[in-house]
Amino acid sequence: xxxxxxxxxxxxxxxxxxxxxxxxxxxxxxxxxxxxxxxxxxxxxxxxxxxxxxxxxxxxxxxxxxxxxxxxxxxxxxxxxxxxxxxxxxxxxxxxxxxxxxxxxxxxxxxxxxxxxxxxxxxxxxxxxxxxxxxxxxxxxxxxxxxxxxxxxxxxxxxxxxxxxxxxxxxxxxxxxxxxxxxxx
Numbered sequence: 593x594x595x596x597x598x599x600x601x602x603x604x605x606x607x608x609x610x611x612x613x614x615x616x617x618x619x620x621x622x623x624x625x626x627x628x629x630x631x632x633x634x635x636x637x638x639x640x641x642x643x644x645x646x647x648x649x650x651x652x653x654x655x656x657x658x659x660x661x662x663x664x665x666x667x668x669x670x671x672x673x674x675x676x677x678x679x680x681x682x683x684x685x686x687x688x689x690x691x692x693x694x695x696x697x698x699x700x701x702x703x704x705x706x707x708x709x710x711x712x713x714x715x716x717x718x719x720x721x722x723x724x725x726x727x728x729x730x731x732x733x734x735x736x737x738x739x740x741x742x743x744x745x746x747x748x749x750x751x752x753x754x755x756x757x758x759x760x761x762x763x764x765x766x767x768x769x770x771x772x773x774x775x776x777x
Contacts (some may be wrong), residue, residue, distance in 0.1 A: 625725035631655040632758055633727065634751040637665060641743030649673070653749075654758050657724055661714055680711050718747070726754055 637649035651665040658680075665674040675686040683701045685694040694701075702709035716722045720733040727733070727749040736744040 625721075625723065626754060627724065628726045628754040629657055630755050630757055631657070631726055632753045632756060633749045635665075636748040636750065637745055639743070639745040653718065655715065655718070657715070658712065661711065661718065678711055678714050683709075727752060 631653070632655075633653045635651040635653055637646070637651055639646045639649060646667075648668045649665055651663060654660075654662040660680075661676075661678045663674070663676045664672065667673050672688050674688065675684075677684040678698070681698050683694065683696055683698055687693065696704075698709060698711070715724065717735060718733065719725065719727055720731070729750060729752055731749045733747045733749070734744070735747065
């Protein structure tokens with residue numbers, strides 16, 4: 593047998609052994625939490641409660657820190673289901689399925705629900721942290737409430753954009769019926 597094929601085979605085996613033992617994983621330090629003034633993110637939502645399960649909801653969250661939260665939720669085929677806007681002093685809720693809306697001062701809604709509802713609390717719950725840091729890509733937040741029935745939701749953040757000023761539309765139409773919350777007993 594010629595001498596060169598043995599050397600070539602030995603060389604190939606050595607290269608295979610050397611490269612197969614090398615680690616291909618790179619250690620990546622987690623990104624430090626980011627503060628923000630403006631936040632815009634797309635959401636994937638799974639919600640359940642009161643005997644109903646909603647798996648294919650999507651939405652958009654727009655937030656100005658310590659000022660305003662705007663949430664738009666759509667079902668399959670892009671049909672808007674819910675639109676909500678929470679400011680330091682007011683709550684607007686537009687339910688397109690039941691053709692109803694709520695527009696009340698925040699302290700009134702808080703008293704009627706019997707919980708200390710505030711804009712900072714809403715932002716803490718949506719961001720899943722009390723430092724006001726932005727969520728990270730593909731972060732999932734678990735929400736659960738017993739205030740208005742046994743409701744829970746998993747919200748997954750994607751396409752997060754920070755510090756891009758945005759608008760906060762909320763249109764309440766004539767075809768909607770105004771609802772009032774009853775004081776919790």
